[in-house]
Amino acid sequence: MINAMARRSANFIGRLSAQGPLLFTGGVSHCAAFARMLESHVGMAVTTHPDAQFAGAIGAALIGQRQRRRG
Numbered sequence: 001m002i003n004a005m006a007r008r009s010a011n012f013i014g015r016l017s018a019q020g021p022l023l024f025t026g027g028v029s030h031c032a033a034f035a036r037m038l039e040s041h042v043g044m045a046v047t048t049h050p051d052a053q054f055a056g057a058i059g060a061a062l063i064g065q066r067q068r069r070r071g
Helices: 002-015 032-042 052-070
Strands: none
Touching: 002 032
8 A cells, every 4th residue: 555655646746847855744754664665666865854744734834824914
């Protein structure tokens, strides 16, 4: 299942013409097996951050703050 998820993610990344290294965020980013499989499928380095699982929430909070300031 993890390999299938990594392949699907790699296909999406390939459509974006991404250049490495990739910063991997979200809850699954702490799964070393997924990161290794993703690296092998995309052929570039995949890095993560200790707080990677909070990236979406932090981004949403920043967007909300910006919208609130605009009124």
